[in-house]
Amino acid sequence: MSQFSVGAKPSRHEGDLVRWPYPKWPAGKELPELNEDGEPFNPHKDTYPHLLLVPFGPLPLMPVHLSWLQRMTEAWGFEDVSETLRHVVFVANSEPNNNKRLIFRIKRCLHCHVGARADQHKKVTPDGETKLYKFQLDWLRTVTSKCEIKSVDKTVRILCDYYMSRIKAADIEAAKATSKATTGGGEVAEGGEVKTGAQVEEEVFTMNRDHDSRVKVARLKVAGLATEEDQDKAVQILSDDIQALPSACTPDETLAAIRKCQVGRGSASFAEANLETPEETKKRREKEEELENTEEMREARAVIKKALGSVMG
Secondary structure: OOOOOOOOOOOOOOHHHHHOOOOOOOOOOOOOOEOOOOOEOOOOOOOOHHHOEEEOOOOOEOHHHHHHHHHHHHHOOOOOHHHHHHHHHHHHHOOOHHHHHHHHHHHOOOOOOOOOOOOOOOOEOOOOOOEEEHHHHHHHHHHHHHOOOOOHHHHHHHHHHHHHHHHHHHHHHHHHHHOOOOOOOOOEOOOOOEOOHHHHHHHHHHOOOOOOHHHHHHHHHHOOOOOHHHHHHHHHHHHHHHHHOOOOOOHHHHHHHHHHHOOOOOOHHHHHHOOOOHHHHHHHHHHHHHHHOOHHHHHHHHHHHHHHOOOOO
16 A cells, blocks of 8 residues: 555645645644745645655666656656656555565665676766655655665666566566466456556556546557547547447438527537538528517517526526
């Protein structure tokens, strides 16, 4: 279970924060005097200090880690490497305790350089400033201390290694199952089949993002609909599928229904249903408005209003 519990939502925060549990301000702890803008702190308006994004870096990563984070950022629609890394930390903290022990106490990192020269395996840092939420950084520091890891930087590298290897392992097990070398092991999807690496990757990087429109675009890319034109094509495909349903109205039936019900005579849809040109619509509306403003029509509306009452009953 996550060590982060749901608290009162701050008024100003990044979009990814609303998708995950986060810690409440400790009961009895004194509130800050000033907010992040140097003004008196308002507990009903301002973001609590532990929910602020704080710089974390420079963050030394192995080139393979940075390359992976950059690819995941592009593939799954994150704003930058910082948001991708925050997502990985959220996912890791939501893992069951047994998985956390596996990540931080048993497996550790896959790039052990014990005995290597200090400059033998050079690391790289992400472009720009890496930012985590203050409570995420506190959690990483706690893990680093309790699990006796050398540094917070290494804890982050361990996280990257774990999810990279988990995705790769899924592909290996899926290949074994396909070749019938074995059907055991691996992550199992609904229906009993072994998950592929792509499926595990999607599960990890779409977790708690059901309402994130960027995920929809990412899935279009996976389906081969990568460009804006292709996205328009996807909408047309959906429209074609709807039209193929036995209960769906044909375009002609839809237009006939609009003409028949006479609703929205001043609307563009009514004009389209009657196949009118703009000039024809203008002439028709002029005649209709002239009729609507006659004394006879006013009296008729007054009788109807008296009989039926107002629109509010």
